[in-house]
Amino acid sequence: MPKVSVMKVFDGHQLALQIEAELKQKIQRLKRRPQLTVFLLNNNPESQLYVQKKKVLAERIGVNFNLIQLIKAETNPVLQLIKEQNNQRSVAGIMVQLPLNRGLNERKILDAIDPQKDVDCLTSKNLGLVAAGQPRFLPATVKGIMTILTQEKVVVRGRQAVVVGGSNIVGKPLAMVLSNQGATVTLVRSSEKNLAQITRQADILITAVGRQNLIKASMVKEGAVVIDVGITRCDNQECHVYGDVDFKRVKTKASLITPVPGGVGPLTVVSLFENLIL
Ligand code: NAP
Numbered sequence: 675m676p677k678v679s680v681m682k683v684f685d686g687h688q689l690a691l692q693i694e695a696e697l698k699q700k701i702q703r704l705k706r707r708p709q710l711t712v713f714l715l716n717n718n719p720e721s722q723l724y725v726q727k728k729k730v731l732a733e734r735i736g737v738n739f740n741l742i743q744l745i746k747a748e749t750n751p752v753l754q755l756i757k758e759q760n761n762q763r764s765v766a767g768i769m770v771q772l773p774l775n776r777g778l779n780e781r782k783i784l785d786a787i788d789p790q791k792d793v794d795c796l797t798s799k800n801l802g803l804v805a806a807g808q809p810r811f812l813p814a815t816v817k818g819i820m821t822i823l824t825q826e827k828v829v830v831r832g833r834q835a836v837v838v839g840g841s842n843i844v845g846k847p848l849a850m851v852l853s854n855q856g857a858t859v860t861l862v863r864s865s866e867k868n869l870a871q872i873t874r875q876a877d878i879l880i881t882a883v884g885r886q887n888l889i890k891a892s893m894v895k896e897g898a899v900v901i902d903v904g905i906t907r908c909d910n911q912e913c914h915v916y917g918d919v920d921f922k923r924v925k926t927k928a929s930l931i932t933p934v935p936g937g938v939g940p941l942t943v944v945s946l947f948e949n950l951i952l
Contacts, residue, residue, distance in 0.1 A: 681925055684932045689825055690940035697947055698735040708766035709738040710793070710950055711759045715752065716775045717745045720907070725771055727943055735947060749779045753786045760788040767793035767950040772843065793949040796843065804847045807854040811949045816848045818941030819880060819901055826930055828878065828899050831856030836876035838862045838869070838889070838918070844882040844903055869893070881918040891923035900928040903938050
């Protein structure tokens with residue numbers, strides 16, 4: 675008899691709404707509304723869109739949202755502003771929306787955030803804690819992905835996990851978290867020549883690159899869990915958002931797959947606010 679595999683398309687919006695409702699209740703029980711300060715240091719429309727999404731969610735759940743937007747800032751004045759936010763007791767969390775304008779010292783700016791308020795887990799100190807298996811926070815996207823795996827009861831321990839893309843905010847910390855949870859992890863960078871050979875080994879395949887159709891059905895093991903973080907926007911009039919995975923074809927092989935949009939994205943936004951009220 676042919677093997678019948680049960681495939682599930684994960685609904686990120688539904689789970690995010692559930693978490694949002696829980697967050698709202700928790701915030702109502704706090705003595706003071708927490709404040710999140712977001713630094714937007716460019717005028718890139720995509721970054722503005724992400725910041726806007728955070729602002730809308732903050733307002734819905736009762737978080738004070740403070741946006742500091744500087745289009746032509748230099749590193750030192752930004753460091754000074756971050757210091758001021760670090761020292762304000764009313765500020766519970768601080769994040770810097772990436773990417774930064776060219777010329778700004780990204781590492782210096784991120785490391786200026788007080789690690790206790792670093793709710794996007796971008797400081798070297800907090801990333802070090804993730805590597806050591808003692809996280810204070812997880813980067814929002816990584817937390818969102820781990821929430822999906824937990825919600826869907828995906829066993830991580832003893833499985834082959836392949837993470838494609840090695841950024842400091844997604845791929846690298848995700849690989850560390852999966853490894854700390856007992857998976858055998860391969861972290862793939864752009865220099866890899868045999869991507870398909872590696873992805874075919876994955877029980878859990880997570881891709882965070884930003885290249886449409888990078889992962890084709892022939893590159894995926896039957897029954898794999900496929901998490902697509904990538905986002906590519908097309909520029910033509912019928913603008914649409916794509917992930918890294920050839921969703922239509924890969925979903926016939928995967929046991930669980932996240933769509934783009936509507937998969938990891940909504941979980942990333944709520945995860946930031948989960949960190950804020952930790
Ligand atoms: P990033 O800084 O854009 O870097 C991309 C990474 O992909 C790099 O590590 C690069 O490796 C790697 N890469 C490029 N081509 C590759 C290939 N052919 N094979 C293997 N690796 C390759 O990364 P990011 O900030 O993590 O973003 C990745 C994608 O996820 C983007 O599309 C972004 O928009 C999206 N994203 C989505 C969410 C969400 O909530 N859904 C959150 C964050 C990011 P090298 O460094 O070796 O060149």
